[in-house]
Amino acid sequence: MPDARPLASPDTPARRPMPRLIVPGLMVAMAAGVIVVAPLLLDNYLVNILVRACFVAIAAITVDIMWGYCGTLTFGQSAFFGIGAYALAIMFTEYGFGTWQVCAAIAAAMAVAAAVAAFTGWLSFYPGSTPLYASVISLVVPIVLVQILYSGGTFTGSSSGLVGFESFDLEIETWLRLAGLGLLATSVLALVVMRSDTGRLLAALRDNDARCTYLGIDTSRLRIIVLVLSAVVSALAGFFYAGFGGVAAPENASFTFGTNLVIMVALGGRGTVIGPVIGALCMEVASAYLANSLPYVWELIVGLALIVVILVFPDGLLGAVMRLFKRGGGAGRGTATMLRQAAAATAVNNPDAVAIEVRALGKHYGSLSVLDGVEFTAHRGELLSLVGPNGAGKTTLIRCLSDGRERSTGDVGIAGHDIARLSPDRVVRFGLGRKFQTASVFETLTVAECLRVARTHADPPALTSRSATLELPPAAMSVVERSGLSERLDEEARNLSHGLKQALELAMVLSLEPDVLLLDEPTAGLTRAERQSFADILTALARRDRLCILLVEHDLDFVREISSRIIVLHQGRLALDGSVDEVVNSELVREIYTGQHVPHAEVPA
Numbered sequence: 001m002p003d004a005r006p007l008a009s010p011d012t013p014a015r016r017p018m019p020r021l022i023v024p025g026l027m028v029a030m031a032a033g034v035i036v037v038a039p040l041l042l043d044n045y046l047v048n049i050l051v052r053a054c055f056v057a058i059a060a061i062t063v064d065i066m067w068g069y070c071g072t073l074t075f076g077q078s079a080f081f082g083i084g085a086y087a088l089a090i091m092f093t094e095y096g097f098g099t100w101q102v103c104a105a106i107a108a109a110m111a112v113a114a115a116v117a118a119f120t121g122w123l124s125f126y127p128g129s130t131p132l133y134a135s136v137i138s139l140v141v142p143i144v145l146v147q148i149l150y151s152g153g154t155f156t157g158s159s160s161g162l163v164g165f166e167s168f169d170l171e172i173e174t175w176l177r178l179a180g181l182g183l184l185a186t187s188v189l190a191l192v193v194m195r196s197d198t199g200r201l202l203a204a205l206r207d208n209d210a211r212c213t214y215l216g217i218d219t220s221r222l223r224i225i226v227l228v229l230s231a232v233v234s235a236l237a238g239f240f241y242a243g244f245g246g247v248a249a250p251e252n253a254s255f256t257f258g259t260n261l262v263i264m265v266a267l268g269g270r271g272t273v274i275g276p277v278i279g280a281l282c283m284e285v286a287s288a289y290l291a292n293s294l295p296y297v298w299e300l301i302v303g304l305a306l307i308v309v310i311l312v313f314p315d316g317l318l319g320a321v322m323r324l325f326k327r328g329g330g331a332g333r334g335t336a337t338m339l340r341q342a343a344a345a346t347a348v349n350n351p352d353a354v355a356i357e358v359r360a361l362g363k364h365y366g367s368l369s370v371l372d373g374v375e376f377t378a379h380r381g382e383l384l385s386l387v388g389p390n391g392a393g394k395t396t397l398i399r400c401l402s403d404g405r406e407r408s409t410g411d412v413g414i415a416g417h418d419i420a421r422l423s424p425d426r427v428v429r430f431g432l433g434r435k436f437q438t439a440s441v442f443e444t445l446t447v448a449e450c451l452r453v454a455r456t457h458a459d460p461p462a463l464t465s466r467s468a469t470l471e472l473p474p475a476a477m478s479v480v481e482r483s484g485l486s487e488r489l490d491e492e493a494r495n496l497s498h499g500l501k502q503a504l505e506l507a508m509v510l511s512l513e514p515d516v517l518l519l520d521e522p523t524a525g526l527t528r529a530e531r532q533s534f535a536d537i538l539t540a541l542a543r544r545d546r547l548c549i550l551l552v553e554h555d556l557d558f559v560r561e562i563s564s565r566i567i568v569l570h571q572g573r574l575a576l577d578g579s580v581d582e583v584v585n586s587e588l589v590r591e592i593y594t595g596q597h598v599p600h601a602e603v604p605a
């Protein structure tokens with residue numbers, strides 16, 4: 001879109017280099033403080049608290065990854081912490097302390113935590129589940145686990161927990177150094193991964209799960225993998241926590257502790273890794289001093305602090321500090337991305353092959369029939385417009401073509417594949433791309449990151465590094481260059497104008513190299529110039545690249561200009577299917593668009 005006029009200022013807001021240095025600087029300072037200075041200066045009581053705080057902070061980091069990066073608010077990390085603590089306590093109580101017992105206890109802690117996390121993840125993240133549902137499940141897990149511990153008799157120590165077993169015989173200063181190093185290693189690893197391409201993919205999940213799914217990403221599987229890994233880390237933290245304290249108590253697994261972890265993350269600043277560490281250290285130390293002297297007031301103070309932070313600093317304390325160093329609130333990440341065109345796909349074998357095949361399609365909501373007996377076929381190279389009055393069922397039809405679970409009756413074929421009851425991420429792999437009515441991008445990611453996530457299928461993300469180059473297929477590249485997005489690759493998507501967001505979403509969908517493109521009112525809200533540009537792009541995609549495009553559109557002039565064929569939906573039934581002239585000049589379309597009633601009987605079945 002050469003003439004697109006972005007509403008947002010084209011100037012990239014200036015950035016100071018500080019935010020990139022704050023987090024590593026804080027980490028080095030805290031690590032030096034805990035590992036080197038603290039054992040020399042602090043009394044035993046405070047060192048004891050710091051050791052525990054370091055292990056709790058590791059669990060808080062796992063909550064941050066789940067909540068701050070992946071967008072799932074979880075109260076259940078305490079359960080995995082408790083599993084680690086009890087794996088050690090049960091093993092040492094039952095079999096004594098020794099090398100094989102330590103190895104077996106670590107293996108048991110990791111295996112049980114991973115198994116419980118996999119089961120919980122399967123329950124929480126089934127396709128179509130909501131984030132609220134996952135949070136509720138995360139509340140239930142520690143509650144159930146604590147009940148199991150209570151009813152475990154002498155095996156789990158019931159409400160008193162397990163105590164008095166032989167454990168690691170280390171000086172307290174050594175414990176502090178070990179705990180500090182463990183916390184430092186976990187923080188560095190988490191930061192490296194979260195700043196890598198994989199971390200950006202997790203942030204994309206948080207921003208827009210549906211868009212990820214329609215980019216062919218199995219979001220449920222990804223969330224389960226992250227939950228399992230964070231559960232294992234949390235279990236290891238609990239293991240050493242119990243090893244240090246020589247006790248495992250139901251409180252270590254309780255939902256109260258899980259809630260405290262969430263508060264630590266919220267106070268420190270979610271999505272920062274280091275914020276939760278600061279939150280955990282501060283809360284553990286403060287609670288050790290205040291919880292006994294001010295038992296009820298302390299909880300009140302924590303509650304009030306949480307409310308104040310949520311109201312005044314929604315990004316937490318560290319988020320507020322980091323924002324001070326940003327001018328303009330959210331430009332790119334100071335990285336320069338090189339754009340490169342991927343090799344063109346091999347020539348299409350059969351340029352006129354059937355691309356969409358719909359047979360006897362029906363969709364019902366209870367007794368309400370929204371689509372009934374819809375049948376049509378579309379070929380590669382066709383630009384097919386779908387028109388009809390509001391409520392005719394156009395968006396529902398698009399949903400039924402892109403998600404096998406949507407339709408009530410009938411069959412849908414995409415590029416020769418029956419979509420059966422497959423979820424959108426699987427249908428996308430048949431060669432389908434869907435653009436939503438409202439631009440669906442990843443708001444907190446840069447333009448380059450959005451496009452990189454869209455290329456996940458072709459270019460799996462690196463785990464520990466961030467790519468400096470971005471390779472796009474020719475069709476996506478052409479949209480990026482024509483729209484001017486190539487000049488703003490390192491700018492966050494939320495700063496783009498409406499037109500540029502629409503162009504970005506189209507480029508993301510084209511990054512999938514689809515054979516079939518579904519577009520739901522893509523020109524709504526665009527300027528005249530942007531609309532013309534969109535028309536040129538779509539025409540080229542159909543004629544030159546032989547894509548089959550199905551376009552839902554209200555603007556009949558636009559439809560007339562670009563379509564090779566038009567189908568009309570009326571009251572859930574296919575009313576007309578013909579050439580542009582046949583449909584636009586038909587009596588039926590005139591009646592529909594002038595609002596006159598068309599009796600059901602007159603609509604061809």
Ligand SMILES: Nc1ncnc2c1ncn2[C@@H]1O[C@H](COP(=O)(O)OP(=O)(O)OP(=O)(O)O)[C@@H](O)[C@H]1O
Nearest residue numbers: 365368370388389390391392393394395396397569
């Ligand atoms: N989840 C749902 N439950 C019940 N009815 C629904 C649901 N989703 C859509 N409908 C109904 O299905 C009908 C078709 O809706 P749909 O959004 O597909 O129409 P449309 O042709 O795309 O309309 P518009 O042009 O306004 O976007 C409407 O009457 C709508 O109220």
